[in-house]
Amino acid sequence: MVASGGHSYEHVSDYVSVVTVVGELDVYTAPALRELLIELQHHGRVFLVLDMTAVGYLDSTGLGVVLGGMRRVSAHDGRMALVVPEGGIAKIFRITGMTNMLRVFETVDPAVEFLGREVQGVHG
Template sequence: MNLEISKTVEKHSTVLTLKGEVDVYTAPKLKEELYSLLRISNHKVIIDLSEVEYMDSTGLGVFIGGLKASKQHQSHLTLRNVTPRLDRLFSITGFAEVVAISRGGKSR
């Protein structure tokens, strides 16, 4: 039940690298960090999920809300380095159809 969030800021984008678990206990920390960035117009937020070991429905809810916030504030949300387990979760729920997912430099 631990989540580390590291942030790399560039000119018009921020990369959040997550490590650990995104669940009911850690989601508020992620939500606060993510939503504050998505409120910046024309800002691109990239979430690196390569080191996320587990995500529950609360974590998925943070990303769904983040996508809504990005549309409201004309910012951009991209997920990258999605693990097979998370890719399956995003596919089953239909989230993969509405969010940009980048693998190896390519988005879908």
């Protein structure tokens, strides 16, 4: 179990990692997520699923961290996908236009499958 405002990750394949975000993603908790995403990228993990299923609150700092993470992995020929169930958090991503830049899924498995296909295009 990850504490509120906590983040964890799991490597689900040789290339794809799932980062789970829990609680609030705001000015107080977003820097820890930023550091985790940077660390993963430094270790060559550039195909990331960001699972935000358990996020209850998201502010502009959190959005900025997600956008920055997407840009960093893209700069290294990677991709990021979001898992955001329908509701308030999904609406924020739609309103800000981030759904035009990132693939959004309601559950983790289809996001992992999508990135697995993307990896094949780069490494296949």
